[in-house]
Amino acid sequence: xxxxxxxxxxxxxxxxxxxxxxxxxxxxxxxxxxxxxxxxxxxxxxxxxxxxxxxxxxxxxxxxxxxxxxxxxxxxxxxxxxxxxxxxxxxxxxxxxxxxxxxxxxxxxxxxxxxxxxxxxxxxxxxxxxxxxxxxxxxxxxxxxxxxxxxxxxxxxxxxxxxxxxxxxxxxxxxxxxxxxxxxxxxxxxxxxxxxxxxxxxxxxxxxxxxxxxxxxxxxxxxxxxxxxxxxxxxxxxxxxxxxxxxxxxxxxxxxxxxxxxxxxxxxxxxxxxxxxxxxxxxxxxxxxxxxxxxxxxxxxxxxxxxxxxxxxxxxxxxxxxxxxxxxxxxxxxxxxxxxxxxxxxxxxxxxxxxxxxxxxxxxxxxxxxxxxxx
Numbered sequence: 109x110x111x112x113x114x115x116x117x118x119x120x121x122x123x124x125x126x127x128x129x130x131x132x133x134x135x136x137x138x139x140x141x142x143x144x145x146x147x148x149x150x151x152x153x154x155x156x157x158x159x160x161x162x163x164x165x166x167x168x169x170x171x172x173x174x175x176x177x178x179x180x181x182x183x184x185x186x187x188x189x190x191x192x193x194x195x196x197x198x199x200x201x202x203x204x205x206x207x208x209x210x211x212x213x214x215x216x217x218x219x220x221x222x223x224x225x226x227x228x229x230x231x232x233x234x235x236x237x238x239x240x241x242x243x244x245x246x247x248x249x250x251x252x253x254x255x256x257x258x259x260x261x262x263x264x265x266x267x268x269x270x271x272x273x274x275x276x277x278x279x280x281x282x283x284x285x286x287x288x289x290x291x292x293x294x295x296x297x298x299x300x301x302x303x304x305x306x307x308x309x310x311x312x313x314x315x316x317x318x319x320x321x322x323x324x325x326x327x328x329x330x331x332x333x334x335x336x337x338x339x340x341x342x343x344x345x346x347x348x349x350x351x352x353x354x355x356x357x358x359x360x361x362x363x364x365x366x367x368x369x370x371x372x373x374x375x376x377x378x379x380x381x382x383x384x385x386x387x388x389x390x391x392x393x394x395x396x397x398x399x400x401x402x403x404x405x406x407x408x409x410x411x412x413x414x415x416x417x418x419x420x421x422x423x424x425x426x427x428x429x430x431x432x433x434x435x436x437x438x439x440x441x442x443x444x445x446x447x448x449x450x451x452x453x454x455x456x457x458x459x460x461x462x463x464x465x466x467x468x469x470x471x472x473x474x475x476x477x478x479x480x481x482x483x
Contacts, residue, residue, distance in 0.1 A: 109269060109271055113267055125239070129214055134173070140207065216257040251270055285370065287300050370466075376394065425447065
């Protein structure tokens with residue numbers, strides 16, 4: 109499966125799609141209210157099929173709801189069902205149940221098998237109207253779903269999920285081009301070959317402009333036209349940071365996959381790290397980079413390996429294997445009491461991650477469509 113993103117042309121007919129998103133938000137909130145009411149009355153969870161049948165009856169009486177396709181309504185019910193299932197399974201881990209959303213902040217609706225048709229070129233028919241989009245790439249494969257998403261700036265994007273299982277690469281591993289990487293706060297990535305990759309920290313660079321835009325927004329009168337202009341200006345500041353970061357991530361992912369065939373990383377508790385270091389972890393966005401790296405590795409036929417987060421990569425000497433009992437985070441360099449070698453904390457961890465990752469990969473290992481494996 110692959111998701112393709114296209115931007116729709118700005119046109120006055122786009123207001124119909126925005127009205128459809130608003131209607132989907134109203135239906136979503138109504139479904140949440142039904143779930144809560146049903147649980148208060150009967151003390152049990154509302155079945156998804158019953159909810160879909162009830163919403164289908166209500167939809168026939170409400171012309172505004174009819175702007176949302178029947179399959180999009182079914183998708184809303186199914187997403188709420190998945191959200192409640194996740195809550196019941198992982199509520200002890202902090203998962204929250206689905207809740208109400210502001211209609212003006214509701215983002216998207218999804219069509220599965222009907223309600224849209226690609227007309228060739230850069231034209232697509234959604235409902236009874238034809239829209240144009242920036243045709244930046246060809247749609248190869250069977251189209252599974254089409255999602256229309258609205259950004260905080262009011263722009264519309266089209267996400268197309270296609271099945272391209274016939275084009276999956278075969279991964280051929282070469283142990284001579286394997287490397288381990290250690291993620292850090294001061295240095296974004298430290299490679300086992302000694303090289304370092306510093307993060308530009310785009311959010312930190314733009315923080316002054318963001319604070320100024322946020323201050324201007326807070327001083328405007330609520331509901332005024334100037335406040336809306338200030339809100340869009342603030343959103344643009346954040347989007348600039350996001351776009352710069354993603355561009356750097358894609359370029360770095362291509363650079364690393366060109367240099368190495370197997371890339372080894374350590375799984376990290378990013379939520380726990382965010383509680384400790386807050387905005388710093390959000391600015392580094394290591395989780396987003398790993399997702400992009402996995403996608404690029406799949407495309408190029410490379411492999412991404414993850415080792416267990418509890419492996420003492422920083423406390424283990426990469427030369428002799430001696431493991432320290434304690435190693436404080438403030439200590440960036442330490443001498444091994446066994447072999448007397450001096451180990452830099454990040455470089456030593458990267459070499460250990462590379463060694464553990466290499467021990468789990470077999471020569472000639474061939475995997476189709478699953479380049480990321482956990483150890």
